[in-house]
Amino acid sequence: MISTLHTRTYRGADGAPAPRLAYGADYNPEQWPREVWEEDVRLMREAGVNIVSLGIFSWARIQPGPDTWDFAWLDEVMDLLHEHGVGVDLATATASPPPWLTTAHPEILPVTERGETLWPGARQHWRPTSPVFREHALRLVRKLATRYAEHPALVAWHVNNELGCHNVYDYSDDAARAFRDWLRARYGTTDALNHAWGTAFWSQRYGDWEEILPPRLAASHPNPTQQLDFKRFSSDALKDYLRAERDLLRELTPDVPVTTNFMVMPGTKGMNYADWAGEVDFVANDHYVVPHPQARDELSFSANLTSGIAGGKPWFLMEHSTSAVNWQPVNLAKLPGDMARDSLTHVAHGADAVCFFQWRQSAAGAEKYHSAMVPHAGADSDLFRSVTALGDTLKTLAPVAGSEREPAEVGILFDWESRWASEQDSHPTSLLDYHQEALDWYSALLNLGIRADVVTTGADLSRHRVLIAPVLHLVPAELAKDLTRWAEQGGHLVTTYFSGVVDENDHVWLGGYPGALRDLLGIRVEEFGPLPAGQSVELDDDGTGSLWTDHVTVTAPETEVLVRYRTGAHAGRPAVTRRGAGSGSAAYVSTRLGADGLAALLPRLLEPAGVTSELPARARGRVEATVRRGPGGRFLFLVNRTDETVTVPGIAGEVLVGTTDDEGAVVLAGRAVAVLRTPTD
Ligand code: GAL
Numbered sequence: 001m002i003s004t005l006h007t008r009t010y011r012g013a014d015g016a017p018a019p020r021l022a023y024g025a026d027y028n029p030e031q032w033p034r035e036v037w038e039e040d041v042r043l044m045r046e047a048g049v050n051i052v053s054l055g056i057f058s059w060a061r062i063q064p065g066p067d068t069w070d071f072a073w074l075d076e077v078m079d080l081l082h083e084h085g086v087g088v089d090l091a092t093a094t095a096s097p098p099p100w101l102t103t104a105h106p107e108i109l110p111v112t113e114r115g116e117t118l119w120p121g122a123r124q125h126w127r128p129t130s131p132v133f134r135e136h137a138l139r140l141v142r143k144l145a146t147r148y149a150e151h152p153a154l155v156a157w158h159v160n161n162e163l164g165c166h167n168v169y170d171y172s173d174d175a176a177r178a179f180r181d182w183l184r185a186r187y188g189t190t191d192a193l194n195h196a197w198g199t200a201f202w203s204q205r206y207g208d209w210e211e212i213l214p215p216r217l218a219a220s221h222p223n224p225t226q227q228l229d230f231k232r233f234s235s236d237a238l239k240d241y242l243r244a245e246r247d248l249l250r251e252l253t254p255d256v257p258v259t260t261n262f263m264v265m266p267g268t269k270g271m272n273y274a275d276w277a278g279e280v281d282f283v284a285n286d287h288y289v290v291p292h293p294q295a296r297d298e299l300s301f302s303a304n305l306t307s308g309i310a311g312g313k314p315w316f317l318m319e320h321s322t323s324a325v326n327w328q329p330v331n332l333a334k335l336p337g338d339m340a341r342d343s344l345t346h347v348a349h350g351a352d353a354v355c356f357f358q359w360r361q362s363a364a365g366a367e368k369y370h371s372a373m374v375p376h377a378g379a380d381s382d383l384f385r386s387v388t389a390l391g392d393t394l395k396t397l398a399p400v401a402g403s404e405r406e407p408a409e410v411g412i413l414f415d416w417e418s419r420w421a422s423e424q425d426s427h428p429t430s431l432l433d434y435h436q437e438a439l440d441w442y443s444a445l446l447n448l449g450i451r452a453d454v455v456t457t458g459a460d461l462s463r464h465r466v467l468i469a470p471v472l473h474l475v476p477a478e479l480a481k482d483l484t485r486w487a488e489q490g491g492h493l494v495t496t497y498f499s500g501v502v503d504e505n506d507h508v509w510l511g512g513y514p515g516a517l518r519d520l521l522g523i524r525v526e527e528f529g530p531l532p533a534g535q536s537v538e539l540d541d542d543g544t545g546s547l548w549t550d551h552v553t554v555t556a557p558e559t560e561v562l563v564r565y566r567t568g569a570h571a572g573r574p575a576v577t578r579r580g581a582g583s584g585s586a587a588y589v590s591t592r593l594g595a596d597g598l599a600a601l602l603p604r605l606l607e608p609a610g611v612t613s614e615l616p617a618r619a620r621g622r623v624e625a626t627v628r629r630g631p632g633g634r635f636l637f638l639v640n641r642t643d644e645t646v647t648v649p650g651i652a653g654e655v656l657v658g659t660t661d662d663e664g665a666v667v668l669a670g671r672a673v674a675v676l677r678t679p680t681d
Contacts, residue, residue: 020398022353023391025373027052029077030061031362041084043379048391056091056161060098071147078153087155092245094137095161096123101136108133111172114217124166128237129178141245145252159245159260163238168270171214180209182233196505197225221426225506231420235272242279257281261318264306266290266435272416273309274456283310286319297443299342303349305414305454312405314352322356322383323371337671340390344673348626348637352401396656403630408451409611411464412441415457421506422473422498429530431547437470444598449613449620461486465609472499475516484520488582492609496589497548520586522556522579529569537568539575545591552590562604619648633677640668653678
């Protein structure tokens, strides 16, 4: 479907589709007087902008009262953009309900687990399950879709905005009703629910559906399966809302692709995007760099995971920032080169569009100190000059548009249900961070110069020789069977502490950990050994473990012990094991090693699969290599992870972006990116 987007947006002089990468931003003209719009479109042309997301927070402007509508300004903006060659990803404008609606219907406002109402005054103050909200929102969607169906600027529909950004968990009475319906559909009978939730514990048995509530603030730990189901339900409730808008749009404008902007980035956990991806015509994502020692690895990880969610197909970077944001404790400006590197890293991982929040930096409102393509300083600024330069680079990269990711030998499995389940309360440790563990494996592979694909559960395992599944905590019987079959047929599985422990109901697989994966791994753990914060253990390969240890017993003759604990409660016992399984293997890492420790261990774990770096030795760790492949060729992206110049010899191909020295080696200045094309066979 993303190809539909290309054909709708870009036509060559002969009228034939001319794919190129999209470039643009959220555009909020309603914040500016009319004369500024003229300057906007002129500057958009200068910068190479060819798409904007329009109308995201325009509900109150479009519909100032229950029965009053004002489209004149939007008609004018749409026409103006079209005249200047800018396509529109038109928002359905439902993200922030207007004051007249919340005044008339305060029952659409979300409620926290403590029973507090989230009042209007900011944005996204609506219950995902409110029938009243839905009725009003769909009325607006219908009006917009009917009015702009044939508008030549319309390229795609942008449902709501960042669904669930502020309202994913709503504990209101609407939510309680919808939760019960969802549970009825899942379990059929209260008996089945009682079994799944283990309600024999603490006298929680339900005799009637009406007795069931969302996990509101309780006297102690709420039932864990109730909590897990509430997470599943909350993700599904928003997905259901997305479908409602999408179905209406498809009915009214069947040829216009529909998307919504996901938030694959750290800290956003509530929406199971792997499950949502099938609901949109193309995947779109928002990503912001967060302050973190592995910040740029994290950006690459999120981009890579977005590609996994999109099934390796191209996707749309709907938002990132040209420089600082406004919502961190200290909002750092980007260094020169960072903006282009960040953008091109997303492109390297499959983005066919590079968009920002937002086009023009606001003069008023909560986001006035958030960077934009046109800063407060105006077009005569280093920032706008770098925006224009990036526009030129993206024009050069037009042949990349439409290409898909070339599968890597190594996959990292990111499993939403394990993420939710492993981080619940009343566990052996509250210090476990699912995302961080996955990121550490990713960083370790980057440090070794080895390409990896981040994939989600259900992806085709046969594409990968090695699958790293960190903290694969929740393993239904079927998944255990799939992994076992895949390993026996030659796949090499690597998993870690707290994996295989529970089934889909969050019930422990009995008989010893790692439960569902015990036989495949050829080990048994009788008791977990989490470590207090700041405490670590030494390993006999000179590594250091933290967070977690296990009392591991080898149970299969073919299980080798690769590393043992040297200190701590398990001194002398296995810390890292590997069992040969059929023509593959299954390895277990029982402690947290961190990115550096994993980089030291990984060559041994990858050895049976024969996976090594494709990069010349001097570039390993300093350069990230990523490959896209399509009709226009095979595109190798080389991203300099460091602030120093790195020279990469021996790389064949036509240099689309970047420079080479006299010997033909690619020269990457600090934070620079090169893109080379070779023909596909
Ligand atoms: C996103 C949102 C935008 C803007 C941006 C600021 O969450 O979609 O509207 O608020 O963050 O970083």
